[in-house]
Amino acid sequence: MTIDPTPLFSNARKAFQAWSMTAFEERCAILRQYASALESAKQSLAETIAREIGKPLPESLGEVGAMIGKVEISIHAYEQRCAEFTGGPSVTRFRPHGVLVVLGPYNFPGHLPNGHIVPALLAGNTVIFKPSEYAPKTAEAMLAIWRETPLPKGALQLIQGGPEVAKTLTAHPEVDGVLFTGSARTGKLLARQFAETPGKVLALEMGGNNPLIVDTPNIADLEQAAKTTVESAFISAGQRCTCARRLIVINSEKASDFFDTLVLQASGLSIGDPFADPPPFMGPLAHPTFAEAVLTAQADLLKAGATPLLPAKALDLGKAYVSPGILEVTGLTNLPDEEVFGPLLQVIRVNGLDDAIRIANQTRYGLASGILTDSRDRYQHAYQRLRAGIINWNAPLTGASSAAPFGGIGDSGNLRPSAFFAADYCAYPVASIERGE
Numbered sequence: 493m494t495i496d497p498t499p500l501f502s503n504a505r506k507a508f509q510a511w512s513m514t515a516f517e518e519r520c521a522i523l524r525q526y527a528s529a530l531e532s533a534k535q536s537l538a539e540t541i542a543r544e545i546g547k548p549l550p551e552s553l554g555e556v557g558a559m560i561g562k563v564e565i566s567i568h569a570y571e572q573r574c575a576e577f578t579g580g581p582s583v584t585r586f587r588p589h590g591v592l593v594v595l596g597p598y599n600f601p602g603h604l605p606n607g608h609i610v611p612a613l614l615a616g617n618t619v620i621f622k623p624s625e626y627a628p629k630t631a632e633a634m635l636a637i638w639r640e641t642p643l644p645k646g647a648l649q650l651i652q653g654g655p656e657v658a659k660t661l662t663a664h665p666e667v668d669g670v671l672f673t674g675s676a677r678t679g680k681l682l683a684r685q686f687a688e689t690p691g692k693v694l695a696l697e698m699g700g701n702n703p704l705i706v707d708t709p710n711i712a713d714l715e716q717a718a719k720t721t722v723e724s725a726f727i728s729a730g731q732r733c734t735c736a737r738r739l740i741v742i743n744s745e746k747a748s749d750f751f752d753t754l755v756l757q758a759s760g761l762s763i764g765d766p767f768a769d770p771p772p773f774m775g776p777l778a779h780p781t782f783a784e785a786v787l788t789a790q791a792d793l794l795k796a797g798a799t800p801l802l803p804a805k806a807l808d809l810g811k812a813y814v815s816p817g818i819l820e821v822t823g824l825t826n827l828p829d830e831e832v833f834g835p836l837l838q839v840i841r842v843n844g845l846d847d848a849i850r851i852a853n854q855t856r857y858g859l860a861s862g863i864l865t866d867s868r869d870r871y872q873h874a875y876q877r878l879r880a881g882i883i884n885w886n887a888p889l890t891g892a893s894s895a896a897p898f899g900g901i902g903d904s905g906n907l908r909p910s911a912f913f914a915a916d917y918c919a920y921p922v923a924s925i926e927r928g929e
């Protein structure tokens with residue numbers, strides 16, 4: 493599909509002139525109206541998400557809850573990170589960039605684009621939003637909720653489509669910046685495209701090949717360790733950027749008990765319709781092609797010599813359903829350093845903490861990492877050496893807080909973290925030496 497985005501950009505530019513001049517308090521008030529409209533539409537928006545991408549309803553409700561929470565957190569973040577201040581002879585204030593394009597992923601079709609849109613509007617930018625081609629209805633529902641507020645016309649516009657539409661938007665001369673959440677492959681294409689225009693803001697939130705270290709010699713509660721592992725790897729059917737992809741297990745006489753417990757828990761997870769009562773732990777993947785991709789990645793790893801501890805299987809429930817898979821890949825060389833975006837966990841056994849850390853860091857990514865251990869000293873040893881934007885201790889790798897910065901290093905991002913730090917990429921500082929009455 494070819495589109496001419498020029499009218500969208502002219503509307504956005506026109507709206508920017510007024511919106512960027514609107515008092516901050518007024519922008520806050522409109523955002524708060526959006527939060528309360530979201531609250532009223534919580535159930536129906538969650539149902540749209542569940543229907544569209546297969547996320548179990550309670551989790552979809554949690555996603556909408558995070559969207560509502562984003563408003564107050566973003567206001568607080570802006571007030572803290574973009575507050576006027578005096579340093580030496582200069583007073584520094586913050587300005588919006590202009591017209592920003594937001595490109596969303598499919599796995600959190602509400603929460604993640606919302607995590608760019610809310611701070612961008614709050615800072616005084618106007619936004620053109622292109623959601624994932626796999627989640628157009630969630631985006632339409634979000635826009636309908638915004639229309640219940642007095643947000644000026646043109647401040648937030650929606651355009652549907654896939655990569656071609658996205659490329660037309662990002663290549664438009666009137667774009668002042670792109671706020672992107674998606675795969676490293678796409679993010680790198682954008683980085684290349686923007687290399688010629690360093691003055692435009694580009695925030696890239698991308699994937700990971702996230703390691704979770706299990707320090708079996710120093711864990712008393714193996715059940716809990718297995719539970720935290722299962723949640724890290726299989727929540728949202730493995731479709732979170734922070735999901736554990738590699739499980740690095742430090743050997744001990746307790747290791748085989750840990751594996752037995754892990755496989756028992758993973759094989760017992762309930763999988764089913766997102767609207768089922770009681771709700772399943774996991775729904776389907778967002779699209780049948782994503783289920784195929786997981787099974788292909790598993791077949792490739794098995795061909796390379798992996799041993800299945802629990803093979804992932806296509807389920808009769810529907811074409812997008814895959815059961816959790818756990819493969820042992822210890823000792824295999826030339827494993828692809830790729831993010832498999834689904835419920836597939838690769839296990840590597842090692843003999844000590846330093847080996848575990850070395851292997852954890854053997855990735856071009858650097859989003860989430862963590863260690864399960866009863867020893868604070870060993871956590872601190874790992875903390876000082878792991879390279880990632882998230883380093884957790886005895887907690888799942890997933891479930892990051894919007895009240896903290898969220899982003900990774902390496903191919904996981906371009907060091908413009910989102911969540912609490914989104915305020916930083918939505919505005920730029922202007923320092924003024926002012927000599928006048």
Ligand SMILES: NC(=O)c1ccc[n+]([C@@H]2O[C@H](COP(=O)([O-])OP(=O)(O)OC[C@H]3O[C@@H](n4cnc5c(N)ncnc54)[C@H](O)[C@@H]3O)[C@@H](O)[C@H]2O)c1
Nearest residue numbers: 595596597598623624654655658674675678697698699733
């Ligand atoms: N770090 C984070 O905050 C975060 C959060 C959620 C998902 N993710 C990552 O997102 C990925 C899953 O999402 P996805 O499959 O929707 O990602 P994707 O990269 O395929 O698509 C993301 C968006 O980019 C658009 N796009 C695709 N090709 C493009 C191109 N050539 N130029 C411009 N835009 C293009 C898509 O239409 C979509 O809107 C996973 O890698 C996951 O780890 C990262």
Ligand SMILES: O=CCC[C@H](NC(=O)CCC(=O)O)C(=O)O
Nearest residue numbers: 732733734890891892893894911
């Ligand atoms: O799929 C990627 C997002 C995973 C999610 N992270 C957040 O929600 C970050 C917080 C925010 O952006 O407000 C998770 O860690 O589960």
